[in-house]
Amino acid sequence: xxxxxxxxxxxxxxxxxxxxxxxxxxxxxxxxxxxxxxxxxxxxxxxxxxxxxxxxxxxxxxxxxxxxxxxxxxxxxxxxxxxxxxxxxxxxxxxxxxxxxxxxxxxxxxxxxxxxxxxxxxxxxxxxxxxxxxxxxxxxxxxxxxx
Amino acid sequence: xxxxxxxxxxxxxxxxxxxxxxxxxxxxxxxxxxxxxxxxxxxxxxxxxxxxxxxxxxxxxxxxxxxxxxxxxxxxxxxxxxxxxxxxxxxxxxxxxxxxxxxxxxxxxxxxxxxxxxxxxxxxxxxxxxxxxxxxxxxxxxxxxxxxxxxxxxxxxxxxxxxxxxxxxxxxxxxxxxxxxxxxxxxxxxxxxxxxxxxxxxxxxxxxxxxxxxxxxxxxxxxxxxxxxxxxxxxxxxxxxxxxxxxxxxxxxxxxxxxxxxxxxxxxxxxxxxxxxxxxxxxxxxxxxxxxxxxxxxxxxxxxxxxxxxxxxxxxxxxxxxxxxxxxxxxxxxxxxxxxxxxxxxxxxxxxxxxxxxxxxxxxxxxxxxxxxxxxxxxxxxxxxxxxxxxxxxxxxxxxxxxxxxxxxxxxxxxxxxxxxxxxxxxxxxxxxxxxxxxxxxxxxxxxxxxxxxxxxxxxxxxxxx
Numbered sequence: 001x002x003x004x005x006x007x008x009x010x011x012x013x014x015x016x017x018x019x020x021x022x023x024x025x026x027x028x029x030x031x032x033x034x035x036x037x038x039x040x041x042x043x044x045x046x047x048x049x050x051x052x053x054x055x056x057x058x059x060x061x062x063x064x065x066x067x068x069x070x071x072x073x074x075x076x077x078x079x080x081x082x083x084x085x086x087x088x089x090x091x092x093x094x095x096x097x098x099x100x101x102x103x104x105x106x107x108x109x110x111x112x113x114x115x116x117x118x119x120x121x122x123x124x125x126x127x128x129x130x131x132x133x134x135x136x137x138x139x140x141x142x143x144x145x146x147x
Numbered sequence: 148x149x150x151x152x153x154x155x156x157x158x159x160x161x162x163x164x165x166x167x168x169x170x171x172x173x174x175x176x177x178x179x180x181x182x183x184x185x186x187x188x189x190x191x192x193x194x195x196x197x198x199x200x201x202x203x204x205x206x207x208x209x210x211x212x213x214x215x216x217x218x219x220x221x222x223x224x225x226x227x228x229x230x231x232x233x234x235x236x237x238x239x240x241x242x243x244x245x246x247x248x249x250x251x252x253x254x255x256x257x258x259x260x261x262x263x264x265x266x267x268x269x270x271x272x273x274x275x276x277x278x279x280x281x282x283x284x285x286x287x288x289x290x291x292x293x294x295x296x297x298x299x300x301x302x303x304x305x306x307x308x309x310x311x312x313x314x315x316x317x318x319x320x321x322x323x324x325x326x327x328x329x330x331x332x333x334x335x336x337x338x339x340x341x342x343x344x345x346x347x348x349x350x351x352x353x354x355x356x357x358x359x360x361x362x363x364x365x366x367x368x369x370x371x372x373x374x375x376x377x378x379x380x381x382x383x384x385x386x387x388x389x390x391x392x393x394x395x396x397x398x399x400x401x402x403x404x405x406x407x408x409x410x411x412x413x414x415x416x417x418x419x420x421x422x423x424x425x426x427x428x429x430x431x432x433x434x435x436x437x438x439x440x441x442x443x444x445x446x447x448x449x450x451x452x453x454x455x456x457x458x459x460x461x462x463x464x465x466x467x468x469x470x471x472x473x474x475x476x477x478x479x480x481x482x483x484x485x486x487x488x489x490x491x492x493x494x495x496x497x498x499x500x501x502x503x504x505x506x507x508x509x510x511x512x513x514x515x516x517x518x519x520x521x522x523x524x525x526x527x528x529x530x531x532x533x534x535x536x537x538x539x540x541x542x543x544x545x546x547x548x549x550x551x552x553x554x555x556x557x558x559x560x561x562x563x564x565x566x567x568x569x570x571x572x573x574x575x576x577x578x579x580x581x582x583x584x585x586x587x588x589x590x591x592x593x594x595x596x597x598x599x600x601x602x603x604x605x606x607x608x609x610x611x612x613x
Contacts, residue, residue, distance in 0.1 A: 001526045004493055008524045011499030011509060085456035092393060093454045102454070111492070129531030133213070136530070140212030
């Protein structure tokens with residue numbers, strides 16, 4: 001299983017914001033789409049990622065954080081995924097580097113985003129499916145009757 | 148406001164397109180719900196089970212036991228099967244919208260990806276799935292021909308389809324004769340002159356998709372020696388680091404098995420299977436008469452993407468592998484259905500968690516859903532489609548609770564049956580299938596085989612006395 005299999009059932013594109021937009025705009029987007037991170041783009045090239053945690057960190061010591069710009073708070077050193085990256089590698093990297101959102105690019109162009117939740121769910125379904133298949137074969141092999 | 152359907156007086160009527168594992172798992176989840184649901188399962192073929200009947204290899208009968216689960220679903224009085232009825236041809240989307248509250252597409256990934264290299268259309272080059280459908284008795288593929296007078300064959304890919312194909316090519320007629328392989332395929336393979344079979348992987352042994360039981364089986368073939376090149380099964384530094392870091396015991400074991408194959412000496416068996424890694428075909432070289440003479444391969448090296456996934460990168464080392472027959476198994480894609488939004492990038496129906504989305508607005512279309520490979524792409528084992536189908540069915544009941552269902556003019560089982568009877572008078576019911584199943588099993592008993600398949604629709608009609 002790879003990133004493409006996750007994006008295939010997500011339908012919509014990643015929600016993006018421009019670096020020169022305000023944190024107020026960004027919060028409205030996070031709320032409207034009920035998500036935890038936005039990808040900052042110039043054209044269709046990702047240049048940063050802004051997570052709810054970035055905003056919390058600023059809000060903790062700056063009453064006027066609403067007016068700040070996405071560019072000020074976003075993380076610029078973004079790790080991106082590619083459609084054919086396999087899930088075990090992606091899960092490993094996201095866990096080790098504490099990344100909760102991974103923008104997906106194809107030839108430099110943003111095509112979507114996967115969250116750690118997406119990855120965990122895909123892996124869980126994968127293992128569940130394997131267990132179910134093995135159980136069915138074992139039970140059937142033991143007396144010809146399946147559950 | 149009329150109450151939402153799902154009561155004994157007003158059952159929720161659902162049409163499922165495609166009677167493979169996902170179609171049955173979807174039906175199962177729907178029928179287990181507390182609401183009263185009636186499911187009509189359509190398939191363009193007369194027989195149910197999809198790839199369990201027509202994809203799973205004939206020498207892997209145990210995997211087919213899952214059909215017991217499907218038969219239990221079909222025994223529910225609120226379930227009906229309409230076999231031999233094709234969506235978009237015999238019944239249209241408009242027909243279904245007039246008869247059902249919800250429609251679920253479970254049509255799988257019906258076409259293969261091309262390699263996109265010169266010579267791919269030479270006469271000795273085929274999609275592996277055509278060969279698989281042929282030896283499994285798929286009515287649409289029974290007349291395919293493959294030049295089994297060739298002594299040297301390459302299979303491109305290391306997924307389970309590729310492994311099935313090399314195994315069937317390497318089995319003896321005696322090994323195959325105890326399976327439910329199609330009779331005509333058994334006859335053709337009896338005359339096979341294939342001696343050298345190559346399985347070609349573009350990455351290394353640690354990235355190969357085949358499972359350990361599958362690779363072990365290749366080392367236990369009755370009359371084929373297995374081999375590998377020592378330098379190709381030795382892990383590159385990136386793969387070694389990845390395997391050690393993840394402490395992935397299964398992959399470590401896989402590499403050990405392959406290293407053992409690389410140490411094996413030929414024992415004089417009449418066929419030889421060679422597992423190759425880190426090579427990609429770049430061209431099929433013709434023999435001047437329209438056939439294949441060789442496969443030109445480039446040697447790959449691996450590089451890590453930013454997530455640490457290892458991808459192949461071509462080097463400038465090339466070789467020619469003389470082969471007369473090539474099967475490609477480099478991925479699969481769904482086929483668009485008439486009137487249903489499609490996501491070209493991934494080869495799936497445009498969807499979110501199984502809700503079909505409008506191409507323009509990207510908003511859910513009321514009453515239309517997708518599950519299985521046509522929803523997420525071709526990945527996972529048969530059972531993976533169970534949680535996948537459950538996710539789609541959860542969305543269906545959420546939408547139902549909000550009243551977001553179709554409003555069919557004729558939501559009665561009898562009306563749907565009348566429609567099918569009018570459009571496809573010779574459709575096959577589940578009772579018909581159970582009769583065919585018994586006939587096939589009976590035909591097999593005499594020969595000590597699980598079944599002898601009926602492989603054409605005429606044969607099936609005749610067997611039913613129609």
